Amino acid sequence: xxxxxxxxxxxxxxxxxxxxxxxxxxxxxxxxxxxxxxxxxxxxxxxxxxxxxxxxxxxxxxxxxxxxxxxxxxxxxxxxxxxxxxxxxxxxxxxxxxxxxxxxxxxxxxxxxxxxxxxxxxxxxxxxxxxxxxxxxxxxxxxxxxxxxxxxxxxxxxxxxxxxxxxxxxxxxxxxxxxxxxxxxxxxxxxxxxxxxxxxxxxxxxxxxxxxxxxxxxxxxxxxxxxxxxxxxxxxxxxxxxxxxxxxxxxxxxxxxxxxxxxxxxxxxxxxxxxxxxxxxxxxxxxxxxxxxxxxx
Amino acid sequence: xxxxxxxxxxxxxxxxxxxxxxxxxxxxxxxxxxxxxxxxxxxxxxxxxxxxxxxxxxxxxxxxxxxxxxxxxxxxxxxxxxxxxxxxxxxxxxxxxxxxxxxxxxxxxxxxxxxxxxxxxxxxxxxxxxxxxxxxxxxxxxxxxxxxxxxxxxxxxxxxxxxxxxxxxxxxxxxxxxxxxxxxxxxxxxxxxxxxxxxxxxxxxxxxxxxxxxxxxxxxxxxxxxxxxxxxxxxxxxxxxxxxxxxxxxxxxxxxxxxxxxxxxxxxxxxxxxxxxxxxxxxxxxxxxxxxxxxxx
Numbered sequence: 001x002x003x004x005x006x007x008x009x010x011x012x013x014x015x016x017x018x019x020x021x022x023x024x025x026x027x028x029x030x031x032x033x034x035x036x037x038x039x040x041x042x043x044x045x046x047x048x049x050x051x052x053x054x055x056x057x058x059x060x061x062x063x064x065x066x067x068x069x070x071x072x073x074x075x076x077x078x079x080x081x082x083x084x085x086x087x088x089x090x091x092x093x094x095x096x097x098x099x100x101x102x103x104x105x106x107x108x109x110x111x112x113x114x115x116x117x118x119x120x121x122x123x124x125x126x127x128x129x130x131x132x133x134x135x136x137x138x139x140x141x142x143x144x145x146x147x148x149x150x151x152x153x154x155x156x157x158x159x160x161x162x163x164x165x166x167x168x169x170x171x172x173x174x175x176x177x178x179x180x181x182x183x184x185x186x187x188x189x190x191x192x193x194x195x196x197x198x199x200x201x202x203x204x205x206x207x208x209x210x211x212x213x214x215x216x217x218x219x220x221x222x223x224x225x226x227x228x229x230x231x232x233x234x235x236x237x238x239x240x241x242x243x244x245x246x247x248x249x250x251x252x253x254x255x256x257x258x259x260x261x262x263x264x265x266x267x268x269x270x271x272x273x274x275x276x277x278x279x280x281x282x283x284x285x286x287x288x289x290x291x292x293x294x295x296x297x
Numbered sequence: 298x299x300x301x302x303x304x305x306x307x308x309x310x311x312x313x314x315x316x317x318x319x320x321x322x323x324x325x326x327x328x329x330x331x332x333x334x335x336x337x338x339x340x341x342x343x344x345x346x347x348x349x350x351x352x353x354x355x356x357x358x359x360x361x362x363x364x365x366x367x368x369x370x371x372x373x374x375x376x377x378x379x380x381x382x383x384x385x386x387x388x389x390x391x392x393x394x395x396x397x398x399x400x401x402x403x404x405x406x407x408x409x410x411x412x413x414x415x416x417x418x419x420x421x422x423x424x425x426x427x428x429x430x431x432x433x434x435x436x437x438x439x440x441x442x443x444x445x446x447x448x449x450x451x452x453x454x455x456x457x458x459x460x461x462x463x464x465x466x467x468x469x470x471x472x473x474x475x476x477x478x479x480x481x482x483x484x485x486x487x488x489x490x491x492x493x494x495x496x497x498x499x500x501x502x503x504x505x506x507x508x509x510x511x512x513x514x515x516x517x518x519x520x521x522x523x524x525x526x527x528x529x530x531x532x533x534x535x536x537x538x539x540x541x542x543x544x545x546x547x548x549x550x551x552x553x554x555x556x557x558x559x560x561x562x563x564x565x566x567x568x569x570x571x572x573x574x575x576x577x578x579x580x581x582x583x584x585x586x587x588x589x590x591x592x593x594x
Binding site: 033080081084085088091092094096098100102107108109112221228229232263264266267270271273274277278281 | 390394397507
């Protein structure tokens with residue numbers, strides 16, 4: 001029983017990690033708390049679903065399509081909501097407000113498109129296959145979810161730490177002015193980080209949509225609020241921290257629901273967030289320079 | 298005729314309640330605390346008033362006092378951990394607080410009525426009481442704003458380092474602002490309970506948080522008129538035209554994005570800045586005009 005719950009937690013946690021990675025990437029590199037990330041995630045789920053129901057696309061194509069569409073949406077979001085503010089040198093506060101506004105607009109558009117319905121994937125979109133491994137029930141879907149998250153996280157690591165583009169992104173994360181003095185084009189970096197962040201959210205949206213077989217315009221909000229827990233627990237902008245924190249979050253949530261109460265799971269998660277902010281506001285994987293941005297002297 | 302009058306009266310009540318919430322959000326933002334706890338604090342106030350009346354048969358005065366005290370105490374407690382955090386992290390912590398309150402309200406069915414909320418609260422306040430109490434809040438905030446406290450708030454918001462070098466106790470003034478915000482939110486929550494005759498837990502969630510933030514962003518963060526104008530406009534807009542009501546989210550979203558990008562001080566503050574600038578220009582022109590004849594010939 002416990003082992004089965006842990007397995008379920010691992011699946012839920014890996015999707016949290018995928019969602020939160022994009023969130024933490026933007027926050028870590030550009031210092032923008034992008035509250036429209038949940039809406040991008042939701043639109044990824046919408047694109048995936050419509051690709052299957054309208055275009056009869058295979059599921060794999062739907063995932064890739066959703067990733068690209070959500071990536072582009074995220075880039076557009078940067079242009080419309082954040083770039084004008086950057087030009088003016090507006091404070092952090094403004095970007096948060098602007099992203100809340102953009103998120104509301106995206107949600108309203110999705111509400112109109114779906115006419116407030118909860119939509120489902122047609123039967124047989126994803127083959128239902130159950131394996132017995134060491135006495136545990138594992139579905140093909142769970143394997144696919146964990147497998148794609150592992151692949152994507154590995155690819156992201158490789159991109160950020162072993163390519164020239166990744167080095168530019170990390171340079172901007174440390175100091176954008178210095179990076180641009182050294183010949184890094186900040187606009188190109190913004191384009192990449194927002195595209196990657198949106199694409200990760202899009203994939204997460206499709207995976208969540210098929211896992212719970214439910215796609216609706218409000219689905220992004222709970223994930224976004226929980227992504228706060230991931231970025232605080234994992235430390236500011238830390239990729240590895242976000243992955244571990246995402247898995248931990250899945251574990252805590254699944255265990256609370258299984259052994260305490262469904263209604264209490266949010267209270268537990270957000271109290272944990274509060275506790276971390278009290279005890280160790282930089283999170284558990286944050287670097288030294290994050291201290292300066294989180295806490296007061 | 299009486300029908301339309303009644304409709305106007307309920308609209309007026311709605312505007313007054315929204316003004317109360319906006320004032321609560323305004324105080325913290327004016328003092329440079331990036332808290333969005335108003336929704337959670339109002340929820341606590343609403344439950345305090347509702348429970349005081351339903352359980353112990355408290356009258357309106359006692360119930361509202363309990364609501365105010367509950368909101369203020371919670372806010373003062375919250376201000377301790379918030380004082381250690383910086384901008385964005387204060388927002389994250391207070392979003393978590395709103396979620397904790399909501400989740401506990403749904404969980405503690407014995408006390409709060411769970412998802413059904415509290416029903417059958419007697420209607421203890423009408424338009425006159427609402428108007429008097431909101432005016433009292435405005436009066437308190439207005440006179441505080443013109444005192445040293447208001448200048449301290451402005452200094453902290455504009456530049457914390459400068460405020461510290463001027464000998465302003467940042468933590469102290471921010472705790473004061475937060476306590477005031479809590480008292481106002483609690484009182485408004487209590488008024489909502491007595492006016493709507495019920496307390497619905499979901500009403501005090503992320504949606505209210507965003508709406509209340511939109512009031513202050515639209516109106517302005519410096520003058521006490523700002524939140525009132527913001528609440529008035531955004532409460533009345535949906536009543537003006539049906540399409541505006543159907544697309545309330547788009548309207549709020551667009552207002553947030555456009556105002557924070559092109560009118561970052563909000564309507565009222567921008568107007569005041571423009572008027573002051575014109576006044577200084579006029580007086581300078583006068584001085585120049587006077588000086589010219591007796592200038593060194």
